[in-house]
Amino acid sequence: MERRKHGWHRVFNGVNLSTFFVVLFVGLPLYWLIISSFKEPPALGASPPQYWPNPWTGANYSQAFKQYDFGSYFLHSVVVTLVATALVLFLGTMAGYALGRLPMRGKFSLMVTLLMISLFPEIAVVAPLYSLLDTLGWLNSYQALIIPYTAFFLPFAIWILRNYMLGIPKEMEETARIDGAGPIRTVWSVILPMALPGVFTAAIFTFTAAWTEFLMALTFNINLKTIPVGISTFGSANEVPFGTIFAASVVAVVPIGILVFIFRRFVISGLTSGAVKG
Amino acid sequence: MTTISGTAEPVQATTPLVGRPDVNRKRLARLGWAFSAPALIFVAAVTIFPIIYSVVMSFSNVTVTGNGTSLNGFTGNNYSIVLRNSTWHYALGFTIVYTAITVLVELVIGTLIALVLQRLTAGRGAMMALLLLPWSMITVINAELWLYIYNGVYGVADAILNAVGLGHPNILGQNTSAIIALMIADIWKTTPFVAIIVLAGLIIIPGDLYEAAEVDGSSGWSTFWRITVPLLRNTLALAVLFRVLQAFGLFDLPYVMTNGGPGTATTSLAILGYKAIFQNLEYGTGAAVATTTALLVLLGCLVSLRAFRVQVGREGT
Numbered sequence A: 001m002e003r004r005k006h007g008w009h010r011v012f013n014g015v016n017l018s019t020f021f022v023v024l025f026v027g028l029p030l031y032w033l034i035i036s037s038f039k040e041p042p043a044l045g046a047s048p049p050q051y052w053p054n055p056w057t058g059a060n061y062s063q064a065f066k067q068y069d070f071g072s073y074f075l076h077s078v079v080v081t082l083v084a085t086a087l088v089l090f091l092g093t094m095a096g097y098a099l100g101r102l103p104m105r106g107k108f109s110l111m112v113t114l115l116m117i118s119l120f121p122e123i124a125v126v127a128p129l130y131s132l133l134d135t136l137g138w139l140n141s142y143q144a145l146i147i148p149y150t151a152f153f154l155p156f157a158i159w160i161l162r163n164y165m166l167g168i169p170k171e172m173e174e175t176a177r178i179d180g181a182g183p184i185r186t187v188w189s190v191i192l193p194m195a196l197p198g199v200f201t202a203a204i205f206t207f208t209a210a211w212t213e214f215l216m217a218l219t220f221n222i223n224l225k226t227i228p229v230g231i232s233t234f235g236s237a238n239e240v241p242f243g244t245i246f247a248a249s250v251v252a253v254v255p256i257g258i259l260v261f262i263f264r265r266f267v268i269s270g271l272t273s274g275a276v277k278g
Numbered sequence B: 001m002t003t004i005s006g007t008a009e010p011v012q013a014t015t016p017l018v019g020r021p022d023v024n025r026k027r028l029a030r031l032g033w034a035f036s037a038p039a040l041i042f043v044a045a046v047t048i049f050p051i052i053y054s055v056v057m058s059f060s061n062v063t064v065t066g067n068g069t070s071l072n073g074f075t076g077n078n079y080s081i082v083l084r085n086s087t088w089h090y091a092l093g094f095t096i097v098y099t100a101i102t103v104l105v106e107l108v109i110g111t112l113i114a115l116v117l118q119r120l121t122a123g124r125g126a127m128m129a130l131l132l133l134p135w136s137m138i139t140v141i142n143a144e145l146w147l148y149i150y151n152g153v154y155g156v157a158d159a160i161l162n163a164v165g166l167g168h169p170n171i172l173g174q175n176t177s178a179i180i181a182l183m184i185a186d187i188w189k190t191t192p193f194v195a196i197i198v199l200a201g202l203i204i205i206p207g208d209l210y211e212a213a214e215v216d217g218s219s220g221w222s223t224f225w226r227i228t229v230p231l232l233r234n235t236l237a238l239a240v241l242f243r244v245l246q247a248f249g250l251f252d253l254p255y256v257m258t259n260g261g262p263g264t265a266t267t268s269l270a271i272l273g274y275k276a277i278f279q280n281l282e283y284g285t286g287a288a289v290a291t292t293t294a295l296l297v298l299l300g301c302l303v304s305l306r307a308f309r310v311q312v313g314r315e316g317t
Helices: A014-036 A059-066 A070-101 A107-118 A123-136 A143-166 A171-178 A183-194 A196-212 A215-220 A227-232 A242-262 A264-274 B009-014 B021-058 B077-084 B086-119 B124-136 B139-149 B156-163 B175-203 B207-215 B220-248 B252-257 B269-279 B283-303 B305-316
Strands: B060-065 B068-074
Touching: A014 A242, A014 B086, A014 B124, A014 B139, A014 B175, A059 A070, A059 A242, A070 A107, A070 A143, A070 A183, A070 A196, A070 A227, A070 A242, A070 B021, A107 A143, A107 B021, A123 A143, A123 A215, A123 B021, A123 B269, A123 B283, A143 A196, A143 A215, A143 B021, A171 A183, A183 A196, A183 B021, A196 A242, A196 A264, A196 B124, A215 A227, A215 B269, A227 A242, A227 B139, A227 B252, A242 A264, A242 B124, A242 B139, A264 B124, B021 B060, B021 B068, B021 B283, B060 B283, B077 B283, B086 B124, B086 B175, B086 B220, B086 B269, B124 B175, B139 B175, B139 B252, B175 B220, B175 B252, B207 B220, B220 B283, B252 B269, B269 B283, B283 B305
Parallel strands: none
Antiparallel strands: B060 B068
């Protein structure tokens, strides 16, 4: 493998060329989403399509907030997602610690069951949950989504956290115990700081899942719309306002895009050590 | 990194300071249950009980009353209606074929992308970040984006098809092209996820294996099949499992893009169940659709239990 590469081979080799195609494959639809959000209505409906906005306009963005109340959809999504993520992390860290480091009988079957629940199709539980929420008078409320999201996204978070906990040296607890720390303080001040990468990973996975969830949000909260439900109801039967939809989409994609970009190390390690190490 | 055993015995044995091992072990087990109880009870209450209720509902005569539903007596009717229903047959077949094709294509393209990125010397982090964008995107947004791309008047796909001499086909208005269009939208969004998982699997394959193969004069192609693929098996199995079970619940894309149409061409099991329950208020049959779907997923889980075991049983190895 010591062949020296020089001249144009350094730039135009198979790997770089293939990478370029990967970038096109992933990037072109994203490019289309972003530039379309800046087009005026005639340009959006132009045939053949306009490959560069001319002129640029921010009108779609103000339209999304003024005509369609996208601001409140955004707020609903933020509240539901943040509260559900916080609950998942709190309950998941404790359970992940127990399942990863304490000698419980039946741990194995429990982990398998949790894993299966995390992959269960939502349609199987939506109807009974709907009647339950209806009976409680909780339809169209924050808790109508926070509770199911927490329950459905907990198993995967427990799984990630448990796998991180396994990798922390066993001596940590012993040292803490000799120093006279109780179990709760041990978890809080000794284990948690060491498991922080795992907590980040679980956080970003839960956040993404809650931010993008559609079926339950659609059935339980049609009067307290989250972003996906809100965007799906833009426009009317005769007219789909793509410009407004894409403007709202860009606003919805940017926060999570930034989050994922900052924490990409954790997302990838979640997919690698948390989920894939065979 | 895996020198630490997941079980507690070795430590107990070497640290007599903390008391008799058996007593200590019991105490720690109690602590474990106390710590995990809140999470387990929460999950059970919100997921397992509704599943049971759904099963009960699917075996009941359900009447819609003024404020909700009431269950009157046992019946197998819902199932005989569903099992004889031609739309259900179609939805089942569609969901299976859709899942099989999309997952297969994603696996092939995802592996190719991973192999490229593995050889990339600079900018791999940026590429990973780019790949994570479709993964983190709201599926409804993905659906709206492709709806725009497929539009028969001003869509890019239409312009491209026209440019290569295929005229202006009504992409989402014909059965086959609508199904393919959905698959493409799905493949675009989920292939990066597969690519990242496979890349992670590639990275942990020891480099000296490749060197040894090269010394033995193995060609790139046979190295791939004889070293890379076997060592990737667990990784690929998990990626497939995740994607299959996820694809089986297909709902968001057809709901937004085609509403299950044209006709019933893109009606997945989840779309069928949703329409039965929330649009036609056929709770009993809807629950039967939901339960059969869940049963199939459960079956899929049991068939791939070995893949799960490999994952969960990591500490045992």
